[in-house]
Amino acid sequence: MFDLPSLKIKARSGIYATGQERVVQILETAVEILIQDGFPSVTLREIARRMDIRVSAIHHYYSSRDDLILDVLSGVLSSYEEFFEGLRTASDLQPEERLRAFINAILDDILTLKTTRLFPELWALAGRDENVSRMIDAIYIRSRVLVTRCIAEINPALDLRTRENLALFLTASLEGVTIFAGHGKPWAGEMPQLKAIACDSLIAMVCNARPIADPDPDWRPPTLLDAASYVALTDPV
Amino acid sequence: MFDLPSLKIKARSGIYATGQERVVQILETAVEILIQDGFPSVTLREIARRMDIRVSAIHHYYSSRDDLILDVLSGVLSSYEEFFEGLRTASDLQPEERLRAFINAILDDILTLKTTRLFPELWALAGRDENVSRMIDAIYIRSRVLVTRCIAEINPALDLRTRENLALFLTASLEGVTIFAGHGKPWAGEMPQLKAIACDSLIAMVCNARPIADPDPDWRPPTLLDAASYVALTDPV
DNA sequence: TTCAATATTGGACACTTGACCTGCTTTCAA
């Protein structure tokens, strides 16, 4: 009924085993509420209610709600980081087929309840919170690493800026499908057809793209992150 | 600094002029808060604070907060309905150029603060509220009327289902750009390039699409609306 | 001008939320 979120939990220092488990339980419960009922419902009391513990127990691990929420977001986004990392490494395919696999994987992921509910919440939150904006920026940069490389291999004539813009539009196109064909949305049943359309049109877009006439050698992809963080995300391992 | 939202206000019965104005002020203030600070900040007290009136004054017009919110959403979405209607009627262009104009208009609109803030909030809300889902479904159906007609004219060989799926993916692609290149987002500066990419790739998609082998004659576009409401939205006037 | 309909105030109510604090209980290394 409800696919349990696989969170990546940040390590804590010198703690009893029971405490370690509690933190995991707290975060997982928070994500569960977030997915089922949205951000406003993620209150300390609702978490405590579902876990059948007292609010002060949560407060023992997180001195403020904001700290907790930050940990929740970080845990959620880390799990997607792993998802993208898995996509990137597990492909010995040709560039075009690799891109096709990426598109299909993203659109499959969009069909899950978790992604359908979570990302619109994050997009909305990003409009009001600079930290969330940066976290989302980071995760999407990670997701585009594979795409930009495929584009460079498929169409080597392209300049950096065109490559990056194509990757961005490709990613944006897929994310937009969440709104209409995500889990439980009216068009979810058409996802097989949409996948085919997305693959065909987006790969054709990459193949037929032409470099801009006078590329600016100083152009760099725009980001909310500082240069060092950006490089760390895009650097080949 | 802040583009004032043009709301379409529902008519009320037998009321003083001051009351008519108040309702407009209340709704406009609510939208202002919604855009600036997000949904959770739209409280009766925050509206009253900004208008320098008492909470009970608002309560005189809306017996519950839910009623008010519903009117806010309805007003906001009506304004977009007018936007789409204007796009549809004011174009004596060839189908391909009409589609190009649509894509550019949507991406221009995405650059506004209003749309960048509002729609992610609506998408998030749709995940938790069936009524909002239906309202959004309705407004996007309106927005696709023009697109589906252009597609039918550009590529007459296509069956209904392929046409509708193409229109959906095209719209989804554009909406997805909001997340990355909306007002104040990192890629907003690349919008001219993204517009060119979107136009080229999406129009090529429509031109090169091929009908499915064995179309189901009973297939109808999926929607949350009942049949009558759907027809009313798509029927040519 | 009159006066009933309408608009608005000011306050009260019950409820929720995050934060915090004191004291009891459990854990687990020394």
Add this chain to the structure above:
DNA sequence: TTGAAAGCAGGTCAAGTGTCCAATATTGAA
């Protein structure tokens, strides 16, 4: 086994919320 650290219960607090109501002020047609 012991005791300090960690976990947790129970309750309090101020600040916030939507709702409601009685009293007052304003409007505008008759």
